[in-house]
Amino acid sequence: MGELWRLLIVFFQIGLFSIGGGYAIIPLIQELAVEKYAWVSQRIFTDIITISQMTPGPLAVNASTFIGLQIAGIPGAIIATFGCIISGVGISILLYRFFRRHNKSIYVLEALNGLRSASLGLIISAAATLLLLTFIGTSTISVVAYVDWIAVAVFAGSLFVLRKWKVNPILLMVLTGILGGIIQIKS
Incomplete structure (x- = not known):
């Protein structure tokens, strides 16, 4: 097929x-x-x-x-x-x-x-x-x-920021995406 x-x-x-x-x-x-x-x-x-x-x-x-x-x-x-x-x-x-x-x-x-x-x-x-x-x-x-402790830390930090300061989720996704790209480049 x-x-x-x-x-x-x-x-x-x-x-x-x-x-x-x-x-x-x-x-x-x-x-x-x-x-x-x-x-x-x-x-x-x-x-x-x-x-x-x-x-x-x-x-x-x-x-x-x-x-x-x-x-x-x-x-x-x-x-x-x-x-x-x-x-x-x-x-x-x-x-x-x-x-x-x-x-x-x-x-x-x-x-x-x-x-x-x-x-x-x-x-x-x-x-x-x-x-x-x-x-x-x-x-x-x-x-x-x-x-992957870095992923756990980014997740926990994002959850904390989202709950504590009620940051726009789209902005938070963009920022964590940039952070992930930076971490990936340095690895």
């Missing part, structure tokens, strides 16, 4: 299961793009997720565009993005029609409450994955792990 077809099918799947939102889908994108197909490394995946969060649009769509670009250039970006979007459009149309018919049902409302709880668990899992990738360079905890 050609890479473009594989990109279309994989990102159609990702779009199909990204109902919980951007953060909830990070583990599935990681499993498929990093572990199963080895399209990108853990480090590049972390960079793609970071950039996807900073650019306008849904995280899964942005990630699909960046990964598609890495794999097959502009055609890959277009195909992966289309695959990610088309399933969501179809699901949205079906859900709209369903909820218009059943908007007063207590069962439907309770099912939505259960889905919110599941999404919260997926978001917590995604946050833990991102922290592990940032601090130890892998998404699994191992007995012998290299801890």
